[in-house]
Amino acid sequence: MGTRGDRLEPLPLRRRGTVDYMRMAGRRSTVHGLVELDVTEARDRIETNEEETGEQISFTGFIVFCLAQAIDDHPHINAYRDWRGRVHVFADVDVNVLVETTIQGSRIGVPHVIRAANRRSIHSIHDEIRTAQESPDPTELSRWSTLALRLPGVIRRHVWRLPQLFPRRWKSMAGTVSVTSVGMFGNGGGWAVTPTNYTVQLTVGGISRKPRLVDGELSTREFLDLTVTFDHDVVDGAPAARFVQRLGELIESAHGLPNPKGE
Template sequence: MGVTPRGRGVDVRPFPSNRRLVTAAVRAGRRIMPMHGLVDVDVTEARRLLAGHEPPLSMTAFVVASVARAAAAHPEVHAYRDWRGRLVRHRHVDVQTLVEVETRQGPFGLVQVVRDADIRSARSISAELRAVKDSPERATTGASLRRLVPLAGHVPGLFRAMYAVMRRSVRVHRATGTVQVTAVGMFGGGGGFALSPPTLASLTVVVGGLSRRPRVVGEDVGIRDVLDLTVTIDHDVVDGAPAARFVADLRRRMEDPAAVAGAIRG
Protein backbone atom coordinates (compact mmCIF):
# COMPACT_ATOMS: atom_id res chain seq x y z
CA MET A 1 0.00 0.00 0.00
CA GLY A 2 1.21 3.48 -0.78
CA VAL A 3 1.86 6.13 1.80
CA THR A 4 -0.65 8.97 1.87
CA PRO A 5 1.14 12.21 0.97
CA ARG A 6 1.28 14.80 3.73
CA GLY A 7 2.83 18.17 4.18
CA ARG A 8 6.22 18.48 5.85
CA GLY A 9 7.77 21.40 7.68
CA VAL A 10 7.97 23.08 11.06
CA ASP A 11 5.97 25.67 12.97
CA VAL A 12 7.93 28.36 14.81
CA ARG A 13 6.04 30.23 17.52
CA PRO A 14 7.00 32.49 20.45
CA PHE A 15 7.90 30.57 23.59
CA PRO A 16 4.83 30.90 25.90
CA SER A 17 5.32 33.41 28.70
CA ASN A 18 3.75 31.02 31.21
CA ARG A 19 6.49 28.50 30.39
CA ARG A 20 9.10 31.22 31.01
CA LEU A 21 7.69 31.50 34.51
CA VAL A 22 8.13 27.75 35.04
CA THR A 23 11.70 27.64 33.71
CA ALA A 24 12.66 30.57 35.95
CA ALA A 25 11.24 28.76 38.98
CA VAL A 26 13.25 25.64 38.11
CA ARG A 27 16.46 27.67 37.77
CA ALA A 28 15.81 29.20 41.19
CA GLY A 29 15.59 25.69 42.64
CA ARG A 30 19.19 24.98 41.66
CA ARG A 31 20.25 26.44 45.03
CA ILE A 32 18.91 23.26 46.66
CA MET A 33 21.04 20.14 47.02
CA PRO A 34 18.22 17.64 46.47
CA MET A 35 17.94 14.33 48.31
CA HIS A 36 15.28 12.07 46.77
CA GLY A 37 13.34 9.27 48.38
CA LEU A 38 11.04 6.85 46.54
CA VAL A 39 8.14 5.75 48.73
CA ASP A 40 5.22 3.43 47.98
CA VAL A 41 2.22 3.85 50.27
CA ASP A 42 -0.83 1.64 50.80
CA VAL A 43 -3.80 3.98 50.28
CA THR A 44 -6.55 1.34 50.19
CA GLU A 45 -8.27 2.70 53.30
CA ALA A 46 -7.79 6.28 52.17
CA ARG A 47 -9.37 5.62 48.78
CA ARG A 48 -12.35 3.94 50.43
CA LEU A 49 -12.98 6.89 52.73
CA LEU A 50 -12.40 9.49 50.00
CA ALA A 51 -14.87 7.73 47.68
CA GLY A 52 -17.47 7.64 50.47
CA HIS A 53 -18.11 11.37 50.19
CA GLU A 54 -20.36 13.10 47.68
CA PRO A 55 -18.74 14.37 45.59
CA PRO A 56 -15.70 12.12 46.15
CA LEU A 57 -12.78 13.87 47.79
CA SER A 58 -9.48 14.45 46.03
CA MET A 59 -6.54 12.10 46.59
CA THR A 60 -4.28 15.12 46.07
CA ALA A 61 -6.07 16.88 48.95
CA PHE A 62 -5.48 13.84 51.19
CA VAL A 63 -1.78 13.81 50.28
CA VAL A 64 -1.55 17.57 51.00
CA ALA A 65 -3.17 17.11 54.42
CA SER A 66 -0.96 14.13 55.29
CA VAL A 67 2.30 15.73 54.10
CA ALA A 68 1.49 18.93 56.00
CA ARG A 69 0.82 17.05 59.25
CA ALA A 70 4.06 15.11 58.93
CA ALA A 71 6.01 18.30 58.08
CA ALA A 72 4.56 20.04 61.15
CA ALA A 73 5.86 17.16 63.28
CA HIS A 74 9.29 17.39 61.60
CA PRO A 75 9.78 21.13 60.91
CA GLU A 76 13.41 20.66 59.88
CA VAL A 77 12.35 19.11 56.55
CA HIS A 78 10.84 22.36 55.26
CA ALA A 79 13.38 24.76 56.74
CA TYR A 80 15.53 27.05 54.59
CA ARG A 81 18.30 29.64 54.87
CA ASP A 82 17.69 33.38 54.68
CA TRP A 83 19.89 36.09 53.16
CA ARG A 84 22.14 36.08 56.25
CA GLY A 85 22.61 32.31 56.16
CA ARG A 86 20.40 31.70 59.19
CA LEU A 87 18.11 28.67 59.37
CA VAL A 88 14.42 29.58 59.22
CA ARG A 89 11.70 27.21 60.48
CA HIS A 90 8.00 27.91 60.18
CA ARG A 91 5.60 27.01 63.00
CA HIS A 92 2.87 26.49 60.40
CA VAL A 93 2.77 24.57 57.11
CA ASP A 94 1.50 26.23 53.94
CA VAL A 95 1.51 23.89 50.93
CA GLN A 96 1.79 24.85 47.28
CA THR A 97 -0.10 22.61 44.91
CA LEU A 98 -0.97 22.90 41.23
CA VAL A 99 -4.43 23.14 39.71
CA GLU A 100 -4.51 22.77 35.93
CA VAL A 101 -6.60 25.47 34.26
CA GLU A 102 -7.10 26.63 30.69
CA THR A 103 -5.39 29.83 29.57
CA ARG A 104 -5.03 31.62 26.25
CA GLN A 105 -1.65 29.88 25.89
CA GLY A 106 -3.05 26.43 26.68
CA PRO A 107 -3.31 24.36 29.90
CA PHE A 108 -1.28 25.78 32.80
CA GLY A 109 -0.61 24.54 36.33
CA LEU A 110 -1.85 27.37 38.52
CA VAL A 111 -0.24 27.53 41.96
CA GLN A 112 -2.63 27.43 44.89
CA VAL A 113 -1.16 27.90 48.37
CA VAL A 114 -3.18 25.89 50.89
CA ARG A 115 -2.84 27.86 54.12
CA ASP A 116 -2.42 26.05 57.47
CA ALA A 117 -2.69 22.71 55.69
CA ASP A 118 -1.36 20.90 58.78
CA ILE A 119 -4.57 21.61 60.73
CA ARG A 120 -7.06 21.26 57.88
CA SER A 121 -8.91 18.21 56.59
CA ALA A 122 -8.81 16.68 53.14
CA ARG A 123 -12.49 17.60 52.87
CA SER A 124 -11.72 21.30 53.36
CA ILE A 125 -8.70 21.22 51.04
CA SER A 126 -10.58 19.30 48.35
CA ALA A 127 -13.34 21.93 48.36
CA GLU A 128 -10.74 24.69 48.00
CA LEU A 129 -9.02 23.01 45.05
CA ARG A 130 -12.36 22.33 43.36
CA ALA A 131 -13.33 26.00 43.73
CA VAL A 132 -10.05 27.09 42.12
CA LYS A 133 -10.61 24.67 39.25
CA ASP A 134 -14.06 26.17 38.66
CA SER A 135 -12.93 29.80 39.12
CA PRO A 136 -9.17 30.25 38.55
CA GLU A 137 -9.35 33.85 39.76
CA ARG A 138 -9.78 32.45 43.27
CA ALA A 139 -6.30 30.92 43.19
CA THR A 140 -3.55 32.43 45.30
CA THR A 141 -1.76 33.46 42.11
CA GLY A 142 -4.72 33.47 39.73
CA ALA A 143 -5.53 37.11 39.09
CA SER A 144 -1.93 38.32 39.47
CA LEU A 145 -0.54 35.74 37.05
CA ARG A 146 -3.16 36.58 34.45
CA ARG A 147 -1.94 40.19 34.56
CA LEU A 148 1.78 39.60 35.12
CA VAL A 149 2.70 36.70 32.84
CA PRO A 150 1.71 38.14 29.42
CA LEU A 151 3.52 41.42 30.18
CA ALA A 152 6.58 40.26 32.12
CA GLY A 153 7.23 37.44 29.68
CA HIS A 154 8.34 40.00 27.11
CA VAL A 155 11.03 41.46 29.40
CA PRO A 156 14.20 39.33 29.07
CA GLY A 157 15.50 38.00 32.36
CA LEU A 158 12.71 39.50 34.50
CA PHE A 159 11.36 36.19 35.79
CA ARG A 160 14.89 34.96 36.58
CA ALA A 161 15.69 38.14 38.52
CA MET A 162 12.37 37.91 40.35
CA TYR A 163 13.05 34.38 41.59
CA ALA A 164 16.65 35.24 42.52
CA VAL A 165 15.28 37.88 44.89
CA MET A 166 12.53 35.61 46.21
CA ARG A 167 14.47 32.45 46.94
CA ARG A 168 15.85 33.41 50.39
CA SER A 169 13.22 35.91 51.45
CA VAL A 170 11.30 35.01 54.62
CA ARG A 171 8.44 37.26 53.53
CA VAL A 172 8.16 35.44 50.19
CA HIS A 173 8.21 32.01 51.83
CA ARG A 174 5.48 33.11 54.20
CA ALA A 175 3.43 34.10 51.16
CA THR A 176 4.19 31.16 48.87
CA GLY A 177 4.63 28.29 51.36
CA THR A 178 7.56 26.00 52.09
CA VAL A 179 6.12 22.67 50.90
CA GLN A 180 5.02 21.67 47.42
CA VAL A 181 2.79 18.74 46.41
CA THR A 182 2.65 18.03 42.68
CA ALA A 183 0.27 15.39 41.32
CA VAL A 184 2.10 14.34 38.17
CA GLY A 185 1.04 10.70 38.01
CA MET A 186 -2.65 11.14 38.78
CA PHE A 187 -3.35 11.83 35.09
CA GLY A 188 -2.27 8.37 33.92
CA GLY A 189 -2.92 4.78 34.93
CA GLY A 190 -0.49 2.37 36.54
CA GLY A 191 2.31 2.80 39.04
CA GLY A 192 5.48 4.80 38.65
CA PHE A 193 7.65 7.46 40.23
CA ALA A 194 8.42 10.95 38.92
CA LEU A 195 11.26 13.34 39.75
CA SER A 196 10.41 17.03 39.75
CA PRO A 197 13.14 19.68 39.74
CA PRO A 198 13.23 21.67 42.99
CA THR A 199 11.78 25.18 42.99
CA LEU A 200 11.41 27.62 45.90
CA ALA A 201 9.85 25.02 48.21
CA SER A 202 12.19 23.32 50.70
CA LEU A 203 10.18 20.07 50.63
CA THR A 204 8.61 18.64 47.48
CA VAL A 205 6.36 15.58 47.24
CA VAL A 206 5.51 14.35 43.75
CA VAL A 207 2.46 12.11 43.52
CA GLY A 208 3.27 9.41 40.98
CA GLY A 209 1.21 6.47 39.77
CA LEU A 210 -1.43 4.46 41.60
CA SER A 211 -1.86 0.74 40.99
CA ARG A 212 -3.13 -2.45 42.62
CA ARG A 213 -0.33 -4.66 43.93
CA PRO A 214 0.17 -7.57 46.32
CA ARG A 215 1.15 -6.39 49.80
CA VAL A 216 1.72 -8.09 53.13
CA VAL A 217 -1.04 -7.12 55.58
CA GLY A 218 -0.43 -8.66 58.98
CA GLU A 219 0.25 -12.32 58.31
CA ASP A 220 -1.54 -12.39 54.96
CA VAL A 221 -0.92 -11.20 51.43
CA GLY A 222 -3.65 -9.16 49.74
CA ILE A 223 -4.20 -6.96 46.70
CA ARG A 224 -3.96 -3.32 47.78
CA ASP A 225 -4.09 0.15 46.24
CA VAL A 226 -0.52 1.49 46.28
CA LEU A 227 0.48 5.07 45.56
CA ASP A 228 4.04 5.99 44.52
CA LEU A 229 5.51 9.17 46.00
CA THR A 230 8.83 10.92 45.42
CA VAL A 231 10.00 12.99 48.38
CA THR A 232 12.68 15.63 47.73
CA ILE A 233 14.37 17.43 50.63
CA ASP A 234 17.17 20.00 50.69
CA HIS A 235 20.23 18.08 51.90
CA ASP A 236 21.96 21.36 52.75
CA VAL A 237 19.65 21.78 55.75
CA VAL A 238 18.53 18.20 56.54
CA ASP A 239 20.53 15.00 57.02
CA GLY A 240 19.41 11.55 55.94
CA ALA A 241 18.25 10.30 59.37
CA PRO A 242 15.74 13.14 60.04
CA ALA A 243 14.54 12.83 56.45
CA ALA A 244 13.98 9.09 56.93
CA ARG A 245 12.00 9.72 60.13
CA PHE A 246 9.81 12.19 58.27
CA VAL A 247 9.13 9.67 55.48
CA ALA A 248 8.30 6.93 58.00
CA ASP A 249 5.87 9.27 59.76
CA LEU A 250 4.30 10.28 56.45
CA ARG A 251 3.74 6.64 55.49
CA ARG A 252 2.17 5.90 58.89
CA ARG A 253 -0.19 8.86 58.56
CA MET A 254 -1.30 7.72 55.10
CA GLU A 255 -1.72 4.04 55.99
CA ASP A 256 -2.94 3.89 59.60
CA PRO A 257 -6.77 3.85 59.56
CA ALA A 258 -7.12 6.23 62.52
CA ALA A 259 -4.63 8.73 61.07
CA VAL A 260 -6.25 8.44 57.64
CA ALA A 261 -9.70 9.20 59.06
CA GLY A 262 -8.30 12.16 60.98
CA ALA A 263 -6.67 13.66 57.90
CA ILE A 264 -9.83 13.24 55.82
CA ARG A 265 -12.48 14.39 58.30
CA GLY A 266 -10.41 16.83 60.35
Protein backbone atom coordinates in the same frame (compact mmCIF):
# COMPACT_ATOMS: atom_id res chain seq x y z
CA MET B 1 14.27 15.47 4.51
CA GLY B 2 11.15 17.53 3.80
CA THR B 3 9.57 20.01 6.17
CA ARG B 4 6.00 19.66 4.94
CA GLY B 5 3.64 19.91 7.91
CA ASP B 6 6.23 21.53 10.18
CA ARG B 7 5.36 24.83 11.81
CA LEU B 8 6.84 27.46 14.11
CA GLU B 9 4.88 28.52 17.17
CA PRO B 10 5.70 31.31 19.64
CA LEU B 11 6.69 30.29 23.15
CA PRO B 12 3.83 31.32 25.49
CA LEU B 13 4.87 34.18 27.72
CA ARG B 14 3.84 32.24 30.83
CA ARG B 15 6.24 29.46 29.84
CA ARG B 16 9.17 31.77 30.51
CA GLY B 17 8.35 31.61 34.21
CA THR B 18 8.51 27.81 34.14
CA VAL B 19 11.85 27.85 32.31
CA ASP B 20 13.31 30.30 34.83
CA TYR B 21 11.99 28.32 37.80
CA MET B 22 13.46 25.01 36.59
CA ARG B 23 16.82 26.56 35.77
CA MET B 24 17.21 28.11 39.22
CA ALA B 25 15.81 25.05 41.01
CA GLY B 26 18.47 22.91 39.36
CA ARG B 27 21.13 24.80 41.33
CA ARG B 28 19.86 23.67 44.74
CA SER B 29 21.30 20.77 46.76
CA THR B 30 18.29 18.52 46.35
CA VAL B 31 18.06 14.89 47.43
CA HIS B 32 15.26 12.67 46.15
CA GLY B 33 13.69 9.70 47.90
CA LEU B 34 11.47 7.26 45.98
CA VAL B 35 8.95 5.60 48.28
CA GLU B 36 6.05 3.23 47.74
CA LEU B 37 3.06 3.51 50.08
CA ASP B 38 0.03 1.27 50.49
CA VAL B 39 -3.00 3.51 49.89
CA THR B 40 -5.61 0.75 49.73
CA GLU B 41 -7.28 1.77 52.99
CA ALA B 42 -7.30 5.45 52.06
CA ARG B 43 -8.82 4.88 48.63
CA ASP B 44 -11.40 2.47 50.07
CA ARG B 45 -12.48 5.04 52.65
CA ILE B 46 -12.74 7.80 50.04
CA GLU B 47 -14.85 5.56 47.78
CA THR B 48 -17.06 4.26 50.63
CA ASN B 49 -17.64 7.75 52.00
CA GLU B 50 -18.79 8.98 48.58
CA GLU B 51 -21.13 6.00 48.15
CA GLU B 52 -22.71 6.46 51.59
CA THR B 53 -22.87 10.25 51.82
CA GLY B 54 -22.42 11.55 48.27
CA GLU B 55 -19.53 13.63 49.56
CA GLN B 56 -16.34 13.60 47.52
CA ILE B 57 -12.89 13.90 49.08
CA SER B 58 -10.01 14.45 46.67
CA PHE B 59 -7.00 12.18 46.95
CA THR B 60 -4.72 15.18 46.50
CA GLY B 61 -6.45 16.89 49.43
CA PHE B 62 -5.79 13.81 51.55
CA ILE B 63 -2.07 13.86 50.63
CA VAL B 64 -1.84 17.59 51.44
CA PHE B 65 -3.51 16.97 54.81
CA CYS B 66 -1.09 14.16 55.71
CA LEU B 67 1.92 16.19 54.56
CA ALA B 68 0.89 19.14 56.73
CA GLN B 69 0.34 16.89 59.77
CA ALA B 70 3.71 15.16 59.28
CA ILE B 71 5.49 18.54 59.08
CA ASP B 72 3.62 19.66 62.20
CA ASP B 73 5.24 16.68 63.95
CA HIS B 74 8.65 17.59 62.45
CA PRO B 75 8.58 21.42 62.30
CA HIS B 76 12.25 21.89 61.43
CA ILE B 77 11.46 20.47 57.99
CA ASN B 78 9.40 23.62 57.32
CA ALA B 79 12.43 25.91 57.15
CA TYR B 80 14.63 28.03 54.86
CA ARG B 81 18.03 29.69 55.15
CA ASP B 82 18.24 33.39 54.39
CA TRP B 83 21.06 35.50 52.94
CA ARG B 84 22.53 36.02 56.43
CA GLY B 85 22.81 32.29 57.09
CA ARG B 86 19.92 32.21 59.56
CA VAL B 87 17.30 29.46 59.45
CA HIS B 88 13.65 30.57 59.34
CA VAL B 89 11.37 27.88 60.79
CA PHE B 90 7.75 28.60 59.93
CA ALA B 91 4.83 27.63 62.17
CA ASP B 92 2.26 27.53 59.37
CA VAL B 93 2.56 24.89 56.66
CA ASP B 94 1.56 26.69 53.45
CA VAL B 95 1.25 24.04 50.75
CA ASN B 96 1.66 25.00 47.10
CA VAL B 97 -0.42 22.34 45.34
CA LEU B 98 -0.92 21.63 41.66
CA VAL B 99 -4.61 21.70 40.80
CA GLU B 100 -6.19 20.87 37.47
CA THR B 101 -8.24 23.68 35.99
CA THR B 102 -9.37 24.95 32.59
CA ILE B 103 -7.17 27.38 30.68
CA GLN B 104 -8.20 28.34 27.15
CA GLY B 105 -10.46 25.30 26.98
CA SER B 106 -7.78 22.78 28.04
CA ARG B 107 -7.38 21.06 31.41
CA ILE B 108 -3.90 21.68 32.83
CA GLY B 109 -2.24 21.90 36.24
CA VAL B 110 -1.72 25.30 37.88
CA PRO B 111 -0.27 26.15 41.32
CA HIS B 112 -2.43 27.20 44.27
CA VAL B 113 -1.27 27.86 47.86
CA ILE B 114 -3.30 26.32 50.71
CA ARG B 115 -2.48 28.43 53.75
CA ALA B 116 -1.95 26.96 57.23
CA ALA B 117 -2.81 23.44 56.06
CA ASN B 118 -1.55 22.04 59.37
CA ARG B 119 -4.44 23.82 61.11
CA ARG B 120 -7.09 22.80 58.59
CA SER B 121 -9.43 19.82 58.34
CA ILE B 122 -9.27 17.48 55.37
CA HIS B 123 -12.70 18.72 54.28
CA SER B 124 -11.55 22.34 54.38
CA ILE B 125 -8.53 21.51 52.22
CA HIS B 126 -10.71 19.55 49.80
CA ASP B 127 -13.17 22.43 49.47
CA GLU B 128 -10.39 24.91 48.71
CA ILE B 129 -8.92 22.66 46.02
CA ARG B 130 -12.34 22.29 44.39
CA THR B 131 -12.85 26.06 44.49
CA ALA B 132 -9.45 26.59 42.84
CA GLN B 133 -10.31 24.05 40.14
CA GLU B 134 -13.55 25.86 39.37
CA SER B 135 -12.06 29.36 39.40
CA PRO B 136 -12.32 31.55 36.28
CA ASP B 137 -9.89 30.97 33.43
CA PRO B 138 -6.70 32.76 34.59
CA THR B 139 -5.29 33.32 31.12
CA GLU B 140 -4.92 37.09 31.32
CA LEU B 141 -1.68 38.25 32.90
CA SER B 142 -1.61 41.51 34.79
CA ARG B 143 0.24 44.43 33.24
CA TRP B 144 3.09 44.10 35.76
CA SER B 145 3.35 40.33 35.26
CA THR B 146 3.57 40.80 31.50
CA LEU B 147 6.31 43.41 31.88
CA ALA B 148 8.22 41.19 34.33
CA LEU B 149 8.16 38.21 31.96
CA ARG B 150 9.51 40.39 29.15
CA LEU B 151 12.61 41.31 31.14
CA PRO B 152 15.92 39.62 30.27
CA GLY B 153 16.22 36.10 31.71
CA VAL B 154 19.16 36.96 33.97
CA ILE B 155 16.93 39.53 35.73
CA ARG B 156 13.76 37.38 35.79
CA ARG B 157 15.55 34.49 37.44
CA HIS B 158 16.37 36.55 40.51
CA VAL B 159 12.72 36.07 41.54
CA TRP B 160 13.42 32.36 42.11
CA ARG B 161 16.27 33.22 44.52
CA LEU B 162 13.73 34.52 47.03
CA PRO B 163 13.74 31.34 49.19
CA GLN B 164 17.52 31.63 49.59
CA LEU B 165 17.47 35.36 50.24
CA PHE B 166 14.13 36.34 51.78
CA PRO B 167 12.21 33.28 53.07
CA ARG B 168 9.27 35.33 54.42
CA ARG B 169 8.71 36.90 51.01
CA TRP B 170 8.88 33.45 49.38
CA LYS B 171 6.32 32.11 51.87
CA SER B 172 3.87 34.92 51.15
CA MET B 173 4.22 34.41 47.41
CA ALA B 174 4.58 30.64 46.96
CA GLY B 175 4.08 28.85 50.31
CA THR B 176 6.58 26.79 52.30
CA VAL B 177 6.24 23.27 50.81
CA SER B 178 4.96 21.87 47.54
CA VAL B 179 2.84 19.00 46.22
CA THR B 180 2.75 18.29 42.51
CA SER B 181 0.42 15.52 41.34
CA VAL B 182 1.93 14.20 38.14
CA GLY B 183 0.01 10.94 38.55
CA MET B 184 -3.35 12.61 37.99
CA PHE B 185 -2.53 12.99 34.28
CA GLY B 186 -2.04 9.29 33.54
CA ASN B 187 -2.65 5.70 34.61
CA GLY B 188 -0.41 3.09 36.20
CA GLY B 189 2.61 3.29 38.47
CA GLY B 190 5.75 5.35 38.11
CA TRP B 191 7.81 8.04 39.83
CA ALA B 192 8.74 11.53 38.65
CA VAL B 193 11.91 13.33 39.75
CA THR B 194 12.07 17.10 39.39
CA PRO B 195 14.17 19.95 40.82
CA THR B 196 12.46 22.31 43.22
CA ASN B 197 12.94 25.64 44.97
CA TYR B 198 11.22 24.28 48.10
CA THR B 199 12.86 22.73 51.15
CA VAL B 200 10.35 19.87 50.85
CA GLN B 201 8.37 18.78 47.83
CA LEU B 202 6.15 15.76 47.21
CA THR B 203 5.73 14.55 43.65
CA VAL B 204 2.71 12.26 43.53
CA GLY B 205 3.24 9.60 40.87
CA GLY B 206 1.08 6.74 39.71
CA ILE B 207 -0.82 4.02 41.57
CA SER B 208 -0.29 0.35 40.78
CA ARG B 209 -1.76 -2.90 42.11
CA LYS B 210 0.64 -5.41 43.67
CA PRO B 211 0.46 -8.41 46.02
CA ARG B 212 1.30 -7.89 49.70
CA LEU B 213 1.16 -9.95 52.87
CA VAL B 214 -1.45 -8.50 55.23
CA ASP B 215 -1.99 -10.30 58.56
CA GLY B 216 -0.32 -13.37 57.12
CA GLU B 217 -2.51 -13.49 54.01
CA LEU B 218 -1.54 -12.53 50.48
CA SER B 219 -3.83 -9.88 48.99
CA THR B 220 -3.76 -7.40 46.13
CA ARG B 221 -3.12 -3.87 47.31
CA GLU B 222 -2.85 -0.43 45.73
CA PHE B 223 0.53 1.30 46.02
CA LEU B 224 1.27 4.97 45.48
CA ASP B 225 4.64 5.93 43.98
CA LEU B 226 5.75 9.05 45.82
CA THR B 227 8.91 11.12 45.37
CA VAL B 228 10.00 13.14 48.42
CA THR B 229 12.54 15.86 47.62
CA PHE B 230 14.58 17.75 50.23
CA ASP B 231 16.98 20.67 50.16
CA HIS B 232 20.03 19.08 51.79
CA ASP B 233 21.38 22.52 52.72
CA VAL B 234 18.53 22.75 55.24
CA VAL B 235 17.51 19.16 56.06
CA ASP B 236 19.92 16.36 57.00
CA GLY B 237 19.39 12.69 56.19
CA ALA B 238 18.26 11.44 59.61
CA PRO B 239 15.52 14.09 60.15
CA ALA B 240 14.41 13.56 56.56
CA ALA B 241 14.12 9.80 57.10
CA ARG B 242 12.08 10.29 60.29
CA PHE B 243 9.78 12.71 58.49
CA VAL B 244 9.23 10.30 55.59
CA GLN B 245 8.48 7.48 58.06
CA ARG B 246 5.85 9.63 59.80
CA LEU B 247 4.36 10.71 56.46
CA GLY B 248 4.10 7.07 55.39
CA GLU B 249 2.36 6.12 58.64
CA LEU B 250 -0.25 8.83 58.19
CA ILE B 251 -0.95 8.00 54.54
CA GLU B 252 -1.10 4.22 55.01
CA SER B 253 -3.41 4.55 58.03
CA ALA B 254 -5.78 6.81 56.04
CA HIS B 255 -5.35 9.51 58.69
CA GLY B 256 -8.16 12.06 58.78
CA LEU B 257 -10.51 10.18 56.45
CA PRO B 258 -13.97 9.08 57.69
CA ASN B 259 -13.92 5.46 58.83
CA PRO B 260 -17.14 3.62 57.89
CA LYS B 261 -16.24 0.85 60.36
CA GLY B 262 -16.32 3.36 63.21
CA GLU B 263 -12.94 2.25 64.52
